[in-house]
Amino acid sequence: MTTIAAKHGVYAQSEPFLCETDDPLLTKTPLAHKNPSVPDGHSSRGRNSPPNVAANNEWAPLRSVIIGRADNSCFPYEAPHMIEATMPARFHEAFKPANPFPPEIVRGAEEELENFALLLQSQGVNVFRPTKVDWLQTFGYTGAMPRDGLLVVGNTIIESCFAWKCRVDEMANSLGTLLSKLGADPSVKVVRAPRPPSPDTLYNGILEDPGSHEWAINNSRPAFDAADFMRFGSTIIGQLSNVTNMKGVEYIQHHVPSGYKIELLDVNDPHAMHIDATLLPLRQGLMVYNPLRVTEESLRRHAVFKAWELVSYPFVESVQTVEEATGGVPRFMTSAWLVMNVLVLGHDKIVVEEQDHEFAKWLEGRGMVVLKAPFRNVHAIGGSFHCASVDLVRS
Ligand code: ARG
Structure with missing residues (x-):
């Protein structure tokens, strides 16, 4: 099967999917869950092989994932009104062209x-990593936050139609080969984003007033960041934000497999950008x-939440006082609500920042069974475990 729909940037080719052992995108793969009859690194995509892309919620056992890369990350450069709307006031000055994040933070x-x-990997998850990119050369931001750029729904990967100009080539540069x-794989649909118009029209009328x-x-x-959406089975809950508009929502609705429906949540946050520090489903039926x-x-x-237990995050006071207490690493781009930006591995396992x-x-x-990992330096670059990952397979 070959689908080419250039208008919407859809493409799928018909060659079988092959993972090569020397593929730099594939780090060491323990693949505890992998079909033992398939030799390591050579998936023949037989009728019984596990799928390459299949995810329709945020909590089923994670089988395959992309984990971001921080090398060469630079502060994003955007129109001042956008930075004012989305970034913490005390760091606004850092958001200028060609300004790398402090090297010790990037290393950390x-x-x-x-x-x-x-x-x-030690939990049996297949891990893909992005290509290293020199973001200073490409006037880009980072490879550390792939959640913002790819929305996986069922067997379909939809590339974000980024609002931010500095992010338009982010997926092509860091994950183009993997995509x-x-x-x-004929069973996977990849929807690449169309180029935005040049000059872009997204700020028309706004810059003047x-x-x-x-x-x-x-x-x-259409503009959206994938991280403004979360999967709850056939219902996808999303928000309008400073980077996601109604045309973006319609674009996603057009591309998701049939049977999936987007519903917009009423969120009270003038700085809204990414819903994953607002909602945290822990398992079927329980959400913080x-x-x-x-x-x-x-x-x-x-x-979709009719029979769910919905729990208000229990430590609001300490999130607010902890705002500055980040172990010495400034959170340049986000609020302290990153505490909720954690990754559920399924079977009630969850990865949480060690502090x-x-x-x-x-x-x-x-x-829940909590696995702790250090992530304070990644926080400085814009997100936590959820932002830094993209689920490819949950089953
Ligand atoms: N805007 C959210 C906050 O400051 C952080 C969301 C980060 N998410 C992401 N996918 N990069 O609370």
């Missing part, structure tokens, strides 16, 4: 990501939510 983040990748390989708009972008072309951004009532409006003792203890009290 790279170690933390490598450690995270090894931790997941081509995955797209070569910034105060008069709810968000930092208009609705003149950020009470400063959503209400239980707004969640209950979505039929988030209070939340870890609470999770254990709810029957």
